[in-house]
Amino acid sequence: AAGALVAVAFAGCGLGGPAPVSTVGEVDFDTPLAIPPLADSTVDAAGTRVFALDARAGITEFAPGVTSDTWGFNGSYLGPTLVADRGERVRVDVTNSLDEPTTVHWHGMHLPAEMDGGPHQMVEPDATWSPEWDIDQQAATLWYHPHPHGETEAHVTRGLAGMFLVHDPEERALGLPSQYGVDDVPVIVQDTGFSADGRREAPARGYAGGLGDELLVNGTRGPYLEAHDELLRLRLLNASTARTYGFTWSDDRPIELIATDGGLLEASVELDRVVLSPGERAEVLVRLTPGERVVLRSEMSAEAAGMVGPVAAMNGNTDAFDVLEVRATDELEAAAPVPERLATITPYDAGEVATTRTFRLDDSFEINGEAMDMGRIDETVTVDTLERWLVENDTEVPHSFHVHDVQFRVASIDGAPPPPELVGWKDTIHAEPQREYELLMRFEDYADPDTPYMYHCHLLWHEDQGMMGQFAVVEPGQSATMTGGTDHEH
Ligand code: C2O
Ligand code: CU
Structure with a gap:
């Protein structure tokens, strides 16, 4: 079976499969990073916070004037960011306005199986599914995406994904950057392909699945983030279907990691890079000096990123991308010092x-x-x-x-x-x-x-x-x- 997989991927080489991909130094960061809107919510008489998500088809311009057919929640690509506090009861009214069944899974969430949004909780076209549950886990960067058996890759590739942020009092008391989209910024990383005229197209599959030769961050091609604060918290989500990233900074400053999938670490750690396979998240801090520009990159060996031997070899065995340029303005808001101790993590016995x-x-x-x-x-x-x-x-x-x-x-x-x-x-x-x-x-x-x-x-x-x-x-x-x-x- 292994031989067959390699053959499939190798055949892809000359047939639109993973092409040599290094965008380092080649991306024009000319588009402001889109920030997914915060999802509106209302609190009903019983105290439940109620959100609404509508999965629908739409049209997205990844390049000005060039349209691509995409799917999104409440919009044409990706979905709004849901935010809730530990201790709250939430309900999400999930409407399927597509013409095929889908589901919405709350990735990382502790909740009853019936509310989980896996392949047993299909939502038929024109139907609304309304899971509700109590948020009972520590502050974390979670996300949501479809999970229909056999169709998950297709539905996520078309654009159905979003973040779900949980806060708790301990995390709020730390004084970490927490102004959404300003100093606390979602960074949803996806690889994709584009036709010569700028239309988005799903990349051909290698053994790992589709590996695109360009990135989108929050759906933005060539994104920059203008920062007005000396301390930024980036919530990195690998929402790609197949590729693994190793995030670094272009000037080799360490990656300051404060949280993983399920929440804060006990204390921040400094890393050469943070590796995220599909589905994983990391919260990182970056400290800026006035006026500087620094690029978030990904650098992996091609095999670790998801290519097999022959395709990896075609790429010189590296897989490297410019991801996002951070541009500090000339005057930066001072930030509160970050406490040394972020959380308590009791070991299992x-x-x-x-x-x-x-x-x-x-x-x-x-x-x-x-x-x-x-x-x-x-x-x-x-x-x-x-x-x-x-x-x-x-x-x-x-x-x-x-x-x-x-x-x-x-x-x-x-x-x-x-x-x-x-x-x-x-x-x-x-x-x-x-x-x-x-x-x-x-x-x-x-x-x-x-x-x-x-x-x-x-x-x-x-x-x-x-x-x-x-x-x-x-x-x-x-x-x-x-x-x-x-x-x-x-
Ligand atoms: Cu079972 Cu993110 O999925
Ligand atoms: Cu696998």
Whole structure:
């Protein structure tokens, strides 16, 4: 199977597959970075904060005067940023104005399986689905995107994705940059292709999926961000379907990482770069001096970014992009000092592990030798018990591994303690070739034997091919049942 994958990707070489891609030094940063609008909300009589998202088709001009057909929520591309506080009850009225079914999944959110927006919560055209839940997790940069089985890559590629920010009192008290779109800025990174006349086109697939030769940030091509503050907080989201990035600064200043998928680290760490595979997030701080310009870049080995040997070789084995230019104005607002201690992260006690499970990612886009079956529950987890998940990438290529409902901790990688950027809360991990990741997690609060959550590779084409499984969270002694009405062949 591995040989076949390489052949497919290699054939792509002369046929519009991943072309040599390095945009470093070539991007004209001539367009102000679009900031997704904050989603409007109302608070109903019961105190529930209510949002509305409408998935619809539209037309987007990525270059002036050149239109592309795209999809978006409440607009033509991407969606508004939802913001809520820990302790709030929220409802989102999700309307599907497309002419095919879709779903909306709240990536990183702790919530009941029925509200999760996975492939079992399809929203038919013209229907409205209204999940509601209590926000009960620490401040974090979460996101939302469709999850219809077999169609996720297509729906995300067309433009359906947005951010969901959670705040909590501890985080607010830190005095971190928090003016949305001013000093607290979403940075949604997606790769794509453009035709010669500037129309957006989905790139041809290599083994990882579609790898484009240009980037969009918040849907903007060639973006710059004018900064008026000496301290910026960038919320990086890799919303690409296949590519992994290694974010750096053009002048080699360190990346100051303060938060990972599930929230703040105990203290900031300085890194040469921060690696994000599809689905992962990072909050970073950047300190500016008046008038300076600095470019956020990505630099990876081509294979780590998602190319296989021959295509990687065509690219000189590097995958490098200019992402976003930050332009500091001549006068900058002073920022409050950043507290040394950002959060408290209590370690899990591995002695409490109740169940250990292994998830082997293989060359046939399967997990533990099986492709996703909507009618099969692969794992049954007892609510509120500690789980150890061993994720083994048995292939020669990178994948990513995402678990719904939970934020986990990385206990070890190949038996060694994780690097500082992976000691915090995570819901998605870059699974490098031939490595084993030991994850500890506890599924809390919500038992439902009838409705599964998903775990899967977040390279969306892999997910669509079936690199996904289902787990149900149950009360002690309960067994999972599927009443979902899908075909069940077991
Ligand atoms: Cu971001 Cu199951 O997905
Ligand atoms: Cu994969």
